[in-house]
Amino acid sequence: MELELKDKVAVITGGSVGIGLAVAKGLAAEGVHLALCARDADRVKAVAAEIASTNGVQALGASVDVTNVHEVAAFVQQVAENFGGADILINNAGTGSNEKIMDAPDDKWQYYWDLHVMAAVRLARALVPAMHKRGGGVILNNASICAKQPLDYEPIYNVTKSALMMLSKCMSEEFIPDGIRVNCINPGLILTPDWIKTATQLTEGTGQTYQDYLDNIAKENTPIGRFGTPEELADFFVFLCSPRASYCVGATYYVDGGWLKVVA
Numbered sequence: 001m002e003l004e005l006k007d008k009v010a011v012i013t014g015g016s017v018g019i020g021l022a023v024a025k026g027l028a029a030e031g032v033h034l035a036l037c038a039r040d041a042d043r044v045k046a047v048a049a050e051i052a053s054t055n056g057v058q059a060l061g062a063s064v065d066v067t068n069v070h071e072v073a074a075f076v077q078q079v080a081e082n083f084g085g086a087d088i089l090i091n092n093a094g095t096g097s098n099e100k101i102m103d104a105p106d107d108k109w110q111y112y113w114d115l116h117v118m119a120a121v122r123l124a125r126a127l128v129p130a131m132h133k134r135g136g137g138v139i140l141n142n143a144s145i146c147a148k149q150p151l152d153y154e155p156i157y158n159v160t161k162s163a164l165m166m167l168s169k170c171m172s173e174e175f176i177p178d179g180i181r182v183n184c185i186n187p188g189l190i191l192t193p194d195w196i197k198t199a200t201q202l203t204e205g206t207g208q209t210y211q212d213y214l215d216n217i218a219k220e221n222t223p224i225g226r227f228g229t230p231e232e233l234a235d236f237f238v239f240l241c242s243p244r245a246s247y248c249v250g251a252t253y254y255v256d257g258g259w260l261k262v263v264a
């Protein structure tokens with residue numbers, strides 16, 4: 001299938017590792033130019049340079065904390081100067097949490113609200129006008145299965161990802177008259193380096209390998225019995241970015257090996 005993505009421009013938050021990196025590589029393979037951001041400057045710049053040289057696309061790597069309104073504004077300015085705007089926005093930066101509602105302070109709630117919701121609001125607000133002028137575009141918000149099916153150790157993550165899912169629906173209705181398709185993706189267990197690091201730490205000295213630990217999690221939770229790879233998930237992102245997904249609007253798609261236990 002020809003995805004008709006060549007020479008489009010994509011902004012990807014958290015594009016330096018894990019899912020964001022896999023999506024960046026998937027889009028670059030289709031000839032999409034990239035503006036990647038993440039906090040760790042060295043890593044995001046190195047990744048952008050590597051993708052640019054491998055795929056013959058332009059790739060900007062910018063050090064940005066997406067919870068910081070000024071850094072987001074400066075990044076949008078860089079995107080405008082380098083590319084004149086963007087056709088695709090992927091709100092992917094995010095991370096899990098660990099707390100109980102009775103213990104978590106307000107500033108923790110605020111941080112995750114800024115990370116998972118306000119970053120997407122601010123980037124969309126800043127990028128949509130140029131996207132419209134360029135003939136339309138695509139926004140994908142990477143939430144989580146936890147937006148619908150919460151994990152008990154991370155209420156702040158569950159709540160803010162749920163808000164991102166609703167934000168996607170609201171954005172889709174507001175932006176579709178401008179030719180901008182917004183969708184939300186809720187991944188399940190995706191084997192990123194962070195999972196491996198955590199599993200390695202948790203199994204150290206226990207006699208169990210990190211692979212066995214992860215296998216058990218996957219078998220206990222998912223009908224498919226395994227983690228997904230970032231690349232398997234990225235293929236779906238790339239398709240949704242394509243004009244070939246032209247009738248996909250305002251939906252939330254689960255890519256979770258069957259983990260979701262309700263019909264949604």
Ligand code: NDP
Nearest residue numbers: 014016017018019038039040065066092093094144190192
């Ligand atoms: P990783 O931890 O592997 O990558 C997260 C990315 O986001 C990194 O590039 C990181 O770079 C960046 N990032 C984190 N915080 C900020 C910030 N404040 N400002 C800018 N960039 C930031 O995560 P995954 O790839 O696993 O997850 C990506 C998204 O997918 C997240 O939103 C996560 O909630 C979601 N998800 C993941 C699942 C999984 O199983 N892996 C399942 C369901 C959803 P840096 O640290 O340099 O800032």
